[in-house]
Amino acid sequence: MGWLDALLGRTKAVQPNLDALFALPSAAVTLQAATGFAPTGVGAVCYRAAEGGAFATLESDVRELLGDRVESLRDSYGYSWLVVRRSPDDLGDLVTELHAVNSTLESAGFGPSLLCSLVAFADTSGNHLGVVYLYKRGTFYPFAPAGGQRRNNSLELQTRAALAGELRIEDDLGRWFPVWGAPGL
Amino acid sequence: MSTRFASDSGLTRRMLVTMFLLGLLYVVFVGVLISLGVGAITVLVIAGGVLLVQYFLSDRIALFAMHGREVSPEQAPELHGMIDRLCALADMPKPRVAIADSDMPNAFATGRDQKHSVVCVTTGLLRRLEPEELEGVLAHELSHVAHRDVAVMTIASFLGILAGLMTRVALYSGFGRSRDNNQGGLPIGLIIILVSALVYAVSFVLTRALSRYRELAADRAGALLTQRPSALASALTKVTGEMARIPTRDLREAEPFNAFYFTPALAKGSGGLAAIFATHPPLSRRLEQLAKISGELGRG
Numbered sequence: 001m002g003w004l005d006a007l008l009g010r011t012k013a014v015q016p017n018l019d020a021l022f023a024l025p026s027a028a029v030t031l032q033a034a035t036g037f038a039p040t041g042v043g044a045v046c047y048r049a050a051e052g053g054a055f056a057t058l059e060s061d062v063r064e065l066l067g068d069r070v071e072s073l074r075d076s077y078g079y080s081w082l083v084v085r086r087s088p089d090d091l092g093d094l095v096t097e098l099h100a101v102n103s104t105l106e107s108a109g110f111g112p113s114l115l116c117s118l119v120a121f122a123d124t125s126g127n128h129l130g131v132v133y134l135y136k137r138g139t140f141y142p143f144a145p146a147g148g149q150r151r152n153n154s155l156e157l158q159t160r161a162a163l164a165g166e167l168r169i170e171d172d173l174g175r176w177f178p179v180w181g182a183p184g185l
Numbered sequence: 186m187s188t189r190f191a192s193d194s195g196l197t198r199r200m201l202v203t204m205f206l207l208g209l210l211y212v213v214f215v216g217v218l219i220s221l222g223v224g225a226i227t228v229l230v231i232a233g234g235v236l237l238v239q240y241f242l243s244d245r246i247a248l249f250a251m252h253g254r255e256v257s258p259e260q261a262p263e264l265h266g267m268i269d270r271l272c273a274l275a276d277m278p279k280p281r282v283a284i285a286d287s288d289m290p291n292a293f294a295t296g297r298d299q300k301h302s303v304v305c306v307t308t309g310l311l312r313r314l315e316p317e318e319l320e321g322v323l324a325h326e327l328s329h330v331a332h333r334d335v336a337v338m339t340i341a342s343f344l345g346i347l348a349g350l351m352t353r354v355a356l357y358s359g360f361g362r363s364r365d366n367n368q369g370g371l372p373i374g375l376i377i378i379l380v381s382a383l384v385y386a387v388s389f390v391l392t393r394a395l396s397r398y399r400e401l402a403a404d405r406a407g408a409l410l411t412q413r414p415s416a417l418a419s420a421l422t423k424v425t426g427e428m429a430r431i432p433t434r435d436l437r438e439a440e441p442f443n444a445f446y447f448t449p450a451l452a453k454g455s456g457g458l459a460a461i462f463a464t465h466p467p468l469s470r471r472l473e474q475l476a477k478i479s480g481e482l483g484r485g
Contacts, residue, residue: 048274048412051413077316134273149259174279175279177273177279178266
């Protein structure tokens with residue numbers, strides 16, 4: 001936001017950047033080679049539902065359009081998630097589907113309401129790792145829950161190192177917010 | 186998160202008195218310096234210096250005055266989670282988060298820019314509001330950060346002080362010349378104090394008006410960020426209802442100060458004059474705006 005907007009107290013809604021998701025499939029190969037974490041075939045899109053009838057109508061339209069391909073749920077922070085499940089072997093398919101969900105939401109005017117997208121990974125010993133995409137920044141960050149309200153920071157940093165060449169990783173660690181209870185983790 | 190709900194109804198008074206004293210300090214300090222014959226430029230530099238200190242330490246000063254303490258995500262996961270998400274939606278860096286042990290439901294944001302900002306809520310607010318309402322309040326405070334309100338208000342108050350300073354310098358030099366021909370008039374000191382008080386009062390009213398405008402702007406931006414204007418409206422109604430009981434006593438306690446400076450305005454506490462000195466717009470005005478936004482969202 002520029003100085004004039006700040007001075008006049010005007011805030012502009014930030015539009016999302018959707019295309020960066022397509023870099024995920026090749027990054028996942030690198031990630032698996034470096035850390036042993038493989039995609040679980042679960043991905044999700046998180047957005048903020050507005051109050052009022054107009055948004056409710058849009059939302060039901062979007063769900064109808066996507067049909068059985070998505071499962072929708074609400075988290076404890078009041079954000080809505082659309083969950084996509086695909087074969088763990090075909091991450092490309094999952095990413096294409098997530099992009100379809102995103103662009104459906106965006107063309108319906110949800111753009112500024114999009115919070116993040118998440119693709120779940122797991123290793124053979126049952127540890128989970130989410131690669132979170134921040135729409136407004138166009139950047140990714142790893143999120144590794146470690147039971148309760150703790151996160152596995154060393155795994156996250158290891159993942160960042162592994163993915164650094166493949167994806168735009170969020171530089172500001174303060175923005176790596178924990179998505180507790182995200183679907184698939 | 187602390188569960189100690191220490192009653193602290195003196196909060197409003199403390200903040201009001203702080204503001205009075207800050208303003209008064211400038212006026213008296215600068216006036217004394219000029220009376221002592223210090224050059225106007227020196228005075229300006231010192232006044233600017235004090236304001237710079239206030240500008241750069243605003244986060245620490247405000248936290249100290251509110252007895253706020255910074256909390257980590259482990260101490261207040263819910264609060265941090267809300268702020269994390271709002272910041273991601275608004276694409277802004279996350280401010281530090283603080284909680285003040287006070288039963289008065291309130292929140293504030295401070296800090297000169299987005300990197301040095303703090304958002305502070307009281308335990309009274311956390312206790313009274315539903316999560317959705319709390320989120321509305323946080324979005325309002327984050328909008329203050331995004332709008333750089335601390336910087337804007339610091340500069341605005343500096344302009345007021347500068348205006349007062351200029352008037353005094355002009356007055357003092359002008360009166361100095363005519364003094365010889367005009368024996369038996371009012372003492373110079375009294376006139377200087379009267380005029381400086383008047384100028385300060387005017388700039389006070391102006392900065393208050395600016396503050397009210399910026400509150401409305403933050404309401405609007407906050408409501409658009411959460412997409413739930415009604416939750417913010419509900420929080421405002423709740424908080425104002427709770428606050429209405431407290432200030433009655435506080436204003437009476439603060440009466441020595443009112444008598445000194447603003448007796449007719451605050452002692453009556455109602456009607457047009459009180460509205461001029463308010464830092465926040467009346468509840469009805471804020472609710473009206475939020476209802477309008479809600480209507481716009483509903484129409485799509």
